Amino acid sequence: MSKRQGMALLSLAGLLLGLYLTLYKFGYIGQLVCNVSSCEQVQTSRWSVFLGVPVATWGAGFYLVMLALSIAGMQARFAESRALSSVMLALTAWGVLFTAWLNYLEAYVIHAWCEWCLGSATIVVLLFVLAVLDWRDTRHVGRGELVDAA
């Protein structure tokens, strides 16, 4: 499996997870499946909404974009696109920072953990690692295969 295929799979998993928490946030799912932690306390805290939109929905949107980009990246015409790699790297880096902030809140402010959020954190970190590797793979594109336009 290529790195971008791996990223597509991870993004899909993240997307489903984000949708699950979003549905919960909007009241379509009565109770979260949450056995070992305090999902409700986290999901009903004031930090579960960012710029007026639930954090879970931001997450779902992020994963949807990542899914689209990584599937695009599997197409022959983008297979070696440095630009695409860079965008995915930038997005996942932002995702890691945002997740780090959320985890900081869980640990030091809300004093509660949500296993779904930790699942998402794991996915984001894996996505970032794959994005870094993918970005390194496309590094040669900028060098070895350049031709003179003139």
Next chain:
Amino acid sequence: MAKRRVDTGRGRKPGVVKAAKKSSASNRAFYLLIAVIAVGGIAALTYAANRPGNGAIVSPIDTTLPPVQSQGYVMGSPSAPIEVTEFGDFECPQCGRFATLTEPDVRQRLVNTGKIRFRYIDFPLDIHRNTWNASRAAACADQQGKFWEMHDAIFAAQDRWNGEATDNPDKVLKQLGKQIGLNTDQFDKCVDTKATQAKVQAHWKLAMDRHIDATPTFYIGTQQHPGFLPYDDFKNYVDEAIANAPTAKPAAQRDSAGSGGAAAKPK
């Protein structure tokens, strides 16, 4: 720009084109995998959203009821130096944890010794299907002077009447009423007629007015502490609040003078 990248295939080494073609064939199997997971995931989400009685929750607030004045339920001495208020939801797991793990110590060591006065205010959250039933039942028990007994029984049996367990919580709540020795005719009638709905709404409104956004949320003295608290933390916050109270004695005098406002008034 003096340089540009080659277009896919064109002008490239033959191996590169071949590799691209090969990967597009392996992509097809991968799309299938993605599609299967997506369909499976959506099916699972649909199932989760449509489990019996697990759909969107209609607002439990009845705006036609005349408003009732109520400041929750109080335990402890009116002359205690500080008051602790819990905004709780009977169906919230962390509130249940607090009630079963921390609260016995709180009552024995802090309330019974006159260090604090403890107030419970319902904050039934939309995400819990049966929590209004529980709050109404607790208020019904209060009519017979057994709020705290019912409070404890409700939390202890949370997994028997919550939205995951049943579509008919009143049946279990009535059993609990019987178990703690309530007059069952009176209690069952109160539960069936939702006689205490307005009172619970008054409590809910107190929480909304304070912009509470998590349960449980504690006010210990003047400090707000959201989330479950183990006894040691609870005790530390209480000690802090007592130390920061204007001084314990004037506070007690203020309370006994009965001029402390709503917060200092017992039920």
